[in-house]
Every structure is written in C-alpha cells, then in structure tokens.
Amino acid sequence: MPAPHDVVVVGGGHNGLVAACYLARAGLSVLVLERLGHTGGAAVSAQAFRGHEARLSRYSYLVSVLPDAMIADLGLDLRLLSRRTASYSPLSMDGRATGLLVERPEGDATRRSFAEVTGSDAAYEQWRAFDADVAGLAAAVAPTLMQPLPREADVRAAVDERVWRELVTTPLGLTVRERFDDDLVRGTIATDGLIGTSVSLEDPSLVANRCFLYHVIGNGTGEWRVPVGGMGAVTTALRDRAVALGATVLTGAGVSRIDTATDGTGATVTWDDADGRHEVAARHVLANVAPWVLRILRGEEPEPGTKPVGAQLKINLLLDRLPRLASGVDPEVAFAGTLHLDEGYAALEAAAADAAAGRLPDRIPGEVYCHSLSDPSILGPSAPAGQHTLTYFGLHTPSHLFEGPDAEAVKAEAVRRALAGLQRHLAEPLEDCLARDADGALCLEARTPPDLERELALPGGHIFHGDLDWPWASSRAALDTPAQRWGVQTDADPVLLCGSGARRGGAVSGLGGHDAARAVLEARG
Template sequence: MPTDETHAAGKPAHDRYDAVIVGGGHNGLVAAAYLARAGQSVLVLERLGNTGGAAVSTRPFDGVDARLSRYSYLVSLLPSKIVRDLGLDFAVRKRTVSSYTPVVRGGRATGLLIGGDGTRASFADLTGDEREYDAWQRFYAMTQRVAERVFPTLTEPLPARDGLRARIDDADAWRTLFEEPIGVAVEERFTDDLVRGVVLTDALIGTFADAHDPSLLQNRCFLYHVIGGGTGDWDVPVGGMGALTDALAGAARAAGAEIRVLHEATRIDTDGTRAEVTVRSPGGERVVAARRVLVNASPQALAALLGEERPAPAEGAQLKVNMLLTRLPKLRDHAVDPHRAFAGTFHIAEGYTQLADAYREAAAGRLPAAPPSEIYCHSLTDPSILGPELAARGYQTLTLFGLHTPARLFAADNAAARAALLEATLAELDSHLEEPIADCLALDGNGEPCIEAKTPLDLEQDLRLPGGHIFHRDLSFPYATEDTGRWGVETAHANVLLCGAGAVRGGGVSGVPGHNAAMAALGR
C-alpha cells in the first residue's frame, strides 16, 4: 500500500496510483467513489483539514450548537442517479413554500406567496386579477418540460447543440431560454414589476448580469436554476450540506479510495500518458505518480498547477450571510405567518426595477443603495442542524444570499465595504419587518451576535474560488462546442481532467462534473 513515508536518503517517495484527484470537494469525492468502485487505485489530495470544499456544515458561532451549511445550502442539481450508484445515505426534504416576496402596495404591506393552495389567491390579491397567475403557470410549465428533457443529459456525453434542441422539441422554449435574453421573455409574459423580479432572480444568483445582456450569461444561469431534478425544485439537505459530503467521503473510502487532508498539490507534470503530482504536507514535499489526474479546482488553479497561462479571472457577485435567531421576526404583512414566509425563499428588494437599478449602480462601481437579496431558513424544514436545547427553545437559522455585489466593489477596502453592504442589506430586510432583525439575533458564547457575512473576496480567501465566483467561472450551456470534448471535462492533456465546477455542466452542488470526469477516465 502507498504510504506517506520518504526514503531513508530523504528523497520523496514516488507512490503510484491509477488516479490522483486534486481537491476533496464534493465533485472530487464523487469522482473518487466512482473510480474506486471500478477497481482503480485512487488518492484524493485536500489542502484543508477536512473534505467538502464549499459543501460543508460547520459551527460558525463560538459556543453555539448550531451546525450550518456555511457556504452552499440547497440541493437541486444532484442527480438521484449519483445517490443510487454510490449508495449514499443522504436525503433531502421538500419545502412547503417556494417563495415569499414582501412589497408595499398603496401604502399597504402585502406580498406574493408562492407554494401550496394559496398561490392563485396571492397573485390575485397582489395584481387584482388572475392574468399574472395564468402567465406564471404557462411559463413554468414550459420550463418544466425543458427540465424533464435536459436534466437527464447532464450525466451523459455532451449532446450537440442541434441534438439538444431536437430533444427539447419546443421552438418557443428554445428561443426563450437559449437564443434571446431572458429579459425579453420576462417583459413579454408578465406585467407586474414584482412578479417580473421574482422570475428574474433565478437568472442572477451568483451571476452579475443585466436581464438583457447579449452574452446570455443570465440565460445560462437561469437554465441551471430551473432544470434540477427535472422539476426545478430546490430542496433542503437533511442534516445540512455536510451530510452529503460526509456520505460521499464515506462512499469513496468504502470503495478503497485514500483521502489525505492537509495535503496540497502544488504542481502537475504530464506527458499525456503518465503524470506526477508534487504534494506539500506537514510531513514535507513528495511526488506521487498517476496514470491520470482529475482536478477538482478552478480552471485558474488547474493552469497554475500545470505551469500554463491562466485564463481570464472570474468575478463573483454575491454576499453570503449566516445568522442564528432566537425567534423569527414579525412581518408587517400580517396576512402571512413568518413560519410560512420564511419556509421558502424570502425575496428582498427583488422587484424587476429594483434589480435593474442595483445592477446599474454596481456596474458603475457603487454598492447598491437597496441591495437585493434572498433568505432561506433551513431549520424550519430540517431542525436537526440545531442542538436539542436550541430547537426546543424555537431558535432558527437564516441564510441570506445577496445579488449584484461584484468583487470589484470590495477591492479597495473589503472590510469597510462588507460592513456597509451588510448594514444596507439588513435595512432592506427590516423595512418589511415589525421588529429589526438585530433584536432577534442569538448571542454566541462571547456575547456577540450570531451573524457572519462573506463577500466574494472572503470566499476567494476561504475557498480559493477565483474572484469569489461560486461557479469558478461563467456557466456554459449544456451542449458541446468545438472546445468542450466528449464529456465537458477534458483539457489539452489527455490524462488530465477538470472535475470541478468550472467544467461544462458544472456549478452548484451537483456532483455532475465528478461523475462525468470519472466516466471520461473510465472511457465510458
């Protein structure tokens, strides 16, 4: 068996594996499990002290028994095929509400509640008739038909563009999602500003773009947010996101893969047939030989490991805030119970005009005056992440995800910009509450409020996400081009594969790049 020892002469040992996987995030663990189950010798190298990457659960507040999904937090794109293939002990739960979006209309606090039997009535109350509801139903019936056809292809070899279009078999849907800026469809199909904004948010999560961006970056983002599982549902991971990566690590080890934490790959040398990976660990530096290397890191990191020119840097555009509350805050909209309003995605300052204003301000180099964001409460659906005492006392977690905050806005003074953005974001939330959110925050063991905020630059520091980009780079449409290769994971080197979020069909907690890289490595 390979060991961590060096030769007596002090020279690094050369271990040999069928596959070395650089990075122990969830995609790397998926690849490791598949390859090891196929009988290959596999080594996973993780620079941090734990596996999981951005898909982890931690206790971020000192002395508080609450295990939060610290970075990524909902599951939609993980195929049930991967769960079945790897025999994962992992489950998700449906949320009882899809979303709630508060607004003031005619001086009255109201909102749009989507999910359950009250959706039609909520649309009618907000807009005065049922036309927007009918348009909503038609639009999302269309996206579901697309999801049913596209999602199964994510774990198959990349289809050609024409092949995917034929599989969708809906000219209107193809034009709407793949050819015209999503803003065209939003404005043609909906008239209410708030409804338009709720639709558009799926095109902007982790993506800095205008509704009419000619690059269709927003369309690519929208597509991945509505195809998950063939339904577009975003589900709650039972036990938190760390439950998934713990299950994946267990599956990889059970199949025979070796996982070494605090082992950082610093260089990859390859001739296309054999490769050597230089590894730095507390025990010193060594070289590991492999038939192939799978890199669960960004394209920028891959280039650096190979000593090649790095691609243009990506730029993240989100604020991530984790909170622990002693209770849910009261709403100004008395028609909705907070336990329903926060059971789904709670939209803040995400009307269509508000989103456009925030984009223009950020593009001009200013923090948005009314930062758009959305909140999710894990503990309402799955209280298991709270210690028994906290759960019994009615504590709740809140995760806030802010939009239109590109990394460039934090370059001059990250700490000051973070504080200013957090203050403005919470003020927008407070405008829809009867009590400030600060009054509901729990205190940690040091008497400090249980709230933490992370900008794109913080995420770059914590996780080496380039520019804090949660997808590693801009998303791609899920079809082949002349540069993609058969699986969308290939590189210029025959025995080096990209299995991270920057692969084609990457992004989100899906395991898809890990699966596809394993299939490419196995020649399937």
C-alpha cells in the same frame, strides 16, 4: 514517495469525492488530495457561533441539480427534504404591507396572492404557462445530464421551438418582460438567472439564461431541497462512500504543481503536508479546482483579465426566534422557502447597473432562507425552543467592490444595506431576534467574494468557477475523445476537469466529478 496511483484527484470538494466513488468502485487506485483540514470545499457545515450547537451550511446551502439517480447509483446515505413554501416576496403596496406567496404545491392561497398583489387574475395564469414551458425544457435536458454531452441540435429538436427561442436564444430579461405584466412577478422569475453572477438580465451574452437553466432543471423539476444534517451531510456521505470503496483521502495536503509527462502518458502531482514535500505519479489527474487555478498549478501565468468575478454576499445568522413580518403572514410560512427582498425586475436591473459602474447597490437584491424550519436537526439536540438559522444571499455585489484599503468598511456597509432590506418588511427589530454567542456578540457572519477566494481558493470568489456553459455541445464541437464527449477536457490529455469548471459544472451537482470519472473509465476501456 507514495506508490503511483491510477488517478489522483486534486481537491476534496464534493465533485472530487463523486469522482473518487465512481473510480474506486471500478477497481482503480484513487488518491484524493485536499489542502484544507477537511473535505467538502463549499459543501460543508460548521459550528459558526461559540456557545451554540447549531451547524450552519456556511457556504452552499441547497441541493437541486444533484441527480437522484446519482445518489441511488452510489448508494449514498443522504436524505433531501422539500420545503413547504416555494417563495414569499414581501412588498409595500399603496402604503400597505403585503406579499406574493407561492406554495409548494401551489393551491388556492397562491392564486389569491397573485390576484391581490398584481390586481389581475391573469398574472397567475401567465405564471403557470411559463412554468409549463420551463418544465418542458427541463424534461428534455435533465435526462441527458448523466450521459455524454448531447448535440445542441438534438436537444433543440426535443423542445418546443418557441420555448427554445424564448429561453435559450433570447436574453432572459426580454422574455420575462414579454411574458409577464407585473414587475414583482418578473423579478421573482428572473432572479434565478442571477444567482452567482452579476449581469443585466437583458445582456446579449446570455449569461443569465445559462444560469437560469441550471436553476430550473434539477431532476426535471428544478426543485431546491434541504439536505438533512446540512450541506456537510452531502460531503460526509460522499467521503464515507469513497473510503469504503477503497479510495485514499488525504487532508492537509496542498497541491503546488501538476506536471504532465512529455509523452502524454501520465502526470506527476507535487503536494505538501506537515511532513514535507511529496510527489506522486498517476495515469490521470482530475482537477477539482477552478480552471484559472489549474493553469497556475501547471506552471502558467494566467492573465489578470481572465480571472473570474464572483458577485454574491452571504450572511449567516442565528436567531432566538423568527421575526414577525409587517404583512402579518406567519413567519414559519414566509421563511420556509425563498424570501425575496428587493427583487422586482426594475430593482434587479438598477442593482446590476450600480455594480457595473463600480458602486454598491443602494438596495441590494437578496434572498433569505430558514433551513431549520425544514431540518431542525442542524440546531443540535440542546437548542432552545424557537431558535432558528437564517441565510441571506445577496446579488450584484462583485468582488472588485471589496478590494482596496476600504474593503472592510465596504463589507460592513454591504451587510448593513442587506439586512436593512429585510428590516423594511419586519414588524420588529431584527436585532432583537438575533441570538448572541458565548462572548455576547450577535450571531452573524458574512462572506464576500474575496472571503471565498481566501478561504476556498475560488478565484474572484466565483461560486461556479466562472460563467456557466450550456450543458450540451455545439454542432461544430469536437467530440472525438472521451474527455471531449464528457465535457472535461483540458489541453493536456492526462489532466481532466472534475469540478464546477467542467462543461456541466456549477452548484452542488456532482456532475463535474461524475463526468470526469466516466471519461477516465471510457478511456481505459
């Protein structure tokens, strides 16, 4: 049996590695157990297509919420790049192909594009006014993310009352419909409230509002950046730093049980590897797994109705060249940022209604990204000229659509509909641009929520481990313990959440791991 450790981290995803870095740096004995043969969880890069060197960010693909202060604090060898285009939304208008361009930084081309697409000079001013309101909210929230949970009243006091009402207490869809006249502009704004979830934008649960908030507050700007070397570079930087600081990281170590001591002074973790079954005791166990999975590891039987429901379709492609768009816009401009497909407001709501009724949307709203335009290093040194990666992320494709005897057929149809959404705006067949692997097959791979559950142990394939929560505490929330103050508590004192299921979890942010580590250090004095 290994010697007892101060802390055992269950799960070697990026949050678990963040926690390991902070705790090892403080001098604690830290053991990280990862069931897969590599660390990183969803933040990994992989050589997906035989015969090509390109390493794709197979699951997660952009970084926003990860604080620059955390990168500096841990001394990570990690570089993030800005994309030169924020977004491009192609559409057909009066039988003519055009599109809404948003530059980074915005300039005259953006203003002209808004006027052309909407037929109004007011649309861009509405956009800028809303952006300023969002920036005000981000400026109040972002500085709190590496501090103990603030009270809701304190955050609210730092935000304009109208902005708080429109973005926090009123369903996002209602606010967007009130603030904007154009359907495409409404959808381009509102889609940030749907990444990783499937709900009407007007749902009173405010799920979309919370999702929107996390997508616009990163480092106070909400900018989504490309990690040089792919998402695997994030994991590599964290793993290397954790090991250098003294943490022990084991892969191929699948945890099967977490038992807490009857006196609440510690816990025992049972895990298996190629050499058999092992047990290790620790004062603290940090669970870098979904809360639904944690309940199973602690011997509970969670009710099926409580299982999270993921709702996204991810397609990775490798191309010999970027396809030409029917609008005539330069592909290196259109694909450099987020290319929105079928994401007008009405289309988003129609797709949400289809998904809620158990139907695959006829037109799946989705977004396309070309990370190799920002970071060509992911293609490899021998990549042929013109080669690029494309990533498609589709919305409103909940996990239950891909269950049952016809699951593979539904998946194939979902991929067909998703790519048809892109093809409608191209001036040439997409298939003619796709590369082929060493076996002659098209370089295309797709991942549905059940695929993520099987490959990454994400219950329901939910990329956030469940619906996101506000990154602050309510006025009545108990904040008596370090775990409560940092939003990582469970019903067993020695066990803390340290993944996306923590209060400030979700996305590639490192906040779940940071907060769990801070709670442990505060508890130890």
